[in-house]
Amino acid sequence: MEPFVALRSAAVPFARPNIDTDQILPARYLSRPRDDNHGAYLFRDLRLATDGSEVPDFPLNQPHWRDARIALGGRNFACGSSRENAVWAFYDHGVRAVIAPSFGDIFANNAVKNGMLAVTLPAADVATLIAQVQADPAAEIAVDLPSQTVTGPDGATYRFEIDPFAKKCLLEGLDEIAFTLNHAEEIAAFERRLGRDNY
Amino acid sequence: MPGSEAPEARTMFEKIWSRHRVLERDDGQTLLYVDRHLVHDGSAPAFEMLRSRGIAPRAPDRIFATPDHYVPTDPRTRQAIPNDEHRGMVEALERNAAVSGFRLFGLTDGNQGIVHVVGPEAGLSQPGMLIVCGDSHTSTHGALGALAFGIGSTEVAHVLATQSLWQRKPATMRITVDGKLGFGVTGKDVILAIIAQIGAAGATGHVIEYAGSAIRGLSMEGRLTLCNMSIEGGGRAGMVAPDDTTFQYIAGRPFAPQGHDWDAALMRWRALPSDPEARFDTEVTLDGDAVAPMVTWGNSPEDALPIDARIPDPAMEPDAERRAIMAGTFAYMGLIPGTPLEEVAVNRVFIGSCTNGRIEDLRAAAAVARGRRVAEGVTAWVVPGSAPVKRQAEAEGLDRIFTEAGFEWREAGCSMCLGTNGEIAAPGERVASTSNRNFRGRQGPGARTHLMGPAMAAAAAVTGHLADVRRLMVGG
Numbered sequence: 221m222e223p224f225v226a227l228r229s230a231a232v233p234f235a236r237p238n239i240d241t242d243q244i245l246p247a248r249y250l251s252r253p254r255d256d257n258h259g260a261y262l263f264r265d266l267r268l269a270t271d272g273s274e275v276p277d278f279p280l281n282q283p284h285w286r287d288a289r290i291a292l293g294g295r296n297f298a299c300g301s302s303r304e305n306a307v308w309a310f311y312d313h314g315v316r317a318v319i320a321p322s323f324g325d326i327f328a329n330n331a332v333k334n335g336m337l338a339v340t341l342p343a344a345d346v347a348t349l350i351a352q353v354q355a356d357p358a359a360e361i362a363v364d365l366p367s368q369t370v371t372g373p374d375g376a377t378y379r380f381e382i383d384p385f386a387k388k389c390l391l392e393g394l395d396e397i398a399f400t401l402n403h404a405e406e407i408a409a410f411e412r413r414l415g416r417d418n419y
Numbered sequence: 420m421p422g423s424e425a426p427e428a429r430t431m432f433e434k435i436w437s438r439h440r441v442l443e444r445d446d447g448q449t450l451l452y453v454d455r456h457l458v459h460d461g462s463a464p465a466f467e468m469l470r471s472r473g474i475a476p477r478a479p480d481r482i483f484a485t486p487d488h489y490v491p492t493d494p495r496t497r498q499a500i501p502n503d504e505h506r507g508m509v510e511a512l513e514r515n516a517a518v519s520g521f522r523l524f525g526l527t528d529g530n531q532g533i534v535h536v537v538g539p540e541a542g543l544s545q546p547g548m549l550i551v552c553g554d555s556h557t558s559t560h561g562a563l564g565a566l567a568f569g570i571g572s573t574e575v576a577h578v579l580a581t582q583s584l585w586q587r588k589p590a591t592m593r594i595t596v597d598g599k600l601g602f603g604v605t606g607k608d609v610i611l612a613i614i615a616q617i618g619a620a621g622a623t624g625h626v627i628e629y630a631g632s633a634i635r636g637l638s639m640e641g642r643l644t645l646c647n648m649s650i651e652g653g654g655r656a657g658m659v660a661p662d663d664t665t666f667q668y669i670a671g672r673p674f675a676p677q678g679h680d681w682d683a684a685l686m687r688w689r690a691l692p693s694d695p696e697a698r699f700d701t702e703v704t705l706d707g708d709a710v711a712p713m714v715t716w717g718n719s720p721e722d723a724l725p726i727d728a729r730i731p732d733p734a735m736e737p738d739a740e741r742r743a744i745m746a747g748t749f750a751y752m753g754l755i756p757g758t759p760l761e762e763v764a765v766n767r768v769f770i771g772s773c774t775n776g777r778i779e780d781l782r783a784a785a786a787v788a789r790g791r792r793v794a795e796g797v798t799a800w801v802v803p804g805s806a807p808v809k810r811q812a813e814a815e816g817l818d819r820i821f822t823e824a825g826f827e828w829r830e831a832g833c834s835m836c837l838g839t840n841g842e843i844a845a846p847g848e849r850v851a852s853t854s855n856r857n858f859r860g861r862q863g864p865g866a867r868t869h870l871m872g873p874a875m876a877a878a879a880a881v882t883g884h885l886a887d888v889r890r891l892m893v894g895g
């Protein structure tokens with residue numbers, strides 16, 4: 221996994237609440253292998269019309285936001301289906317950090333496992349950031365994981381909380397499976413202790 | 420801590436959580452042991468991740484699998500799956516089962532079905548268990564008094580490799596529904612009413628326990644429907660305390676404990692319900708007497724209203740931002756503000772899914788379909804949740820009731836709930852659906868979904884529009 225430390229970039233806003241992972245990655249792309257470029261499917265049905273032409277006012281089609289590496293989301297961002305492909309779509313497109321007032325739990329978990337940072341900030345702060353990038357699409361936002369801060373285009377700094385282990389995994393690009401396999405003995409001891417009827 | 424001598428009152432969630440604790444880290448993360456790992460035909464990427472690391476599944480005897488997302492629901496064999504990618508997903512599952520040695524209820528197996536229908540039905544999902552599956556509706560299994568939640572592909576790979584999962588302890592929420600559900604009101608209506616009240620993010624970060632007399636009065640199948648949609652309210656998991664309804668449901672199922680083991684299991688299971696003094700982080704209440712048959716009008720499950728209501732009018736919405744969001748929803752859904760819900764005409768009806776594809780659901784739909792005809796211009800499908808549900812329905816003659824009324828009677832699978840197998844509605848088509856998500860494009864690009872219970876969906880099929888099923892029911 222590629223480590224995540226810090227990032228400064230334009231930020232593409234998706235302000236609507238309850239944007240679900242079916243929007244982020246439509247179901248018909250779920251059978252594509254991981255090494256496919258999932259960036260091509262990101263918000264496919266909102267970004268492109270049925271004839272394949274770009275929907276002009278969709279944020280990802282705006283010149284300054286095409287290559288944004290940060291996304292701003294509304295409340296309950298990426299709720300719904302557990303499809304990790306939704307994270308792959310952002311990742312392959314180049315987005316490495318998403319900032320929102322709240323996330324679908326599974327999406328937030330999936331993000332960390334793929335080296336993508338999901339930052340939760342108070343709704344008012346996210347609204348401020350969205351208003352700022354909408355007023356000036358070229359404006360940049362900075363995300364710094366070691367200090368756990370987001371810096372807005374105006375220099376205002378917002379501190380965010382993150383699970384210490386998630387932070388460590390992101391900073392070091394740690395493979396959690398390898399980490400847990402170091403605990404194989406404890407898992408085996410648990411299995412012996414409780415036998416088959418541990419529930 | 421003063422008073423720590425006295426046994427602490429614990430919630431059911433806490434009892435299950437602490438029983439599955441392998442180890443705890445200083446940073447508050449807990450490694451939890453997984454009793455049952457359910458797998459479906461969308462799980463191929465996780466097996467790839469494992470293979471690329473050269474690791475084999477740690478406990479194949481704890482893995483149970485069935486293809487559901489990519490299987491066609493017209494008459495089928497594997498060779499008959501026309502789409503290469505879809506067939507590839509089903510074949511990958513078969514290969515992974517053969518290589519890893521876990522139990523697969525394959526395409527032509529008598530137990531095949533939607534993974535969340537199969538688990539409870541086979542007796543694989545039991546009280547007190549920790550159950551995971553790479554699918555968000557794993558919350559379904561909590562209806563049996565288990566802690567069950569959905570995970571992503573990397574987490575599936577982690578569970579395959581280690582039979583365990585790191586978790587930070589979630590908060591607890593109790594949703595109490597007291598009272599007696601009215602005529603024609605089902606578990607589906609209760610959960611839609613709950614989500615309408617708390618919102619689609621209302622339970623984010625929480626494990627929900629459903630309690631109260633209206634919940635205890637639900638059948639096992641009603642509870643499965645209820646817990647299924649916990650994720651639609653943002654919940655990590657949903658659960659109902661096991662009771663005699665639960666035990667009667669499990670007894671005698673293929674993987675249920677038997678004989679002495681059954682007695683021992685019952686002893687453990689009876690100790691699971693939350694202690695009377697146990698505290699929850701959040702409490703929510705809902706009046707069971709007041710719940711009516713519900714339908715959704717928008718693109719979030721929180722957009723649910725009683726069937727006798729009118730579609731809201733954005734002009735009445737004071738908040739400009741909300742007004743703009745509603746305008747987008749109306750455009751997508753092709754609705755006119757202020758219209759009575761019952762005047763909304765439908766093109767298609769889908770009865771099935773892990774929410775409402777069980778035998779009781781099909782009985783409820785058949786009771787409405789009996790002796791009636793699917794309205795002109797409406798295409799109506801009944802897709803049993805599993806092969807055993809299909810057999811049972813056929814034994815009861817439900818298939819004939821449906822086909823005589825003009826419904827299509829199909830094979831088991833996820834089908835139009837998500838359409839990954841290609842069974843989708845056309846752009847602009849309006850679907851009355853018993854599934855769990857009305858997201859834009861969920862049933863196909865441009866398709867418009869209205870969620871409701873199975874009897875309500877049957878009522879929509881025979882009337883051609885969203886309809887109050889109570890008027891079509893005997894005694895109504």
Ligand code: SF4
Nearest residue numbers: 556772773833836837
């Ligand atoms: S029926 Fe629908 S919600 Fe349930 S597992 Fe299948 S696709 Fe998912």
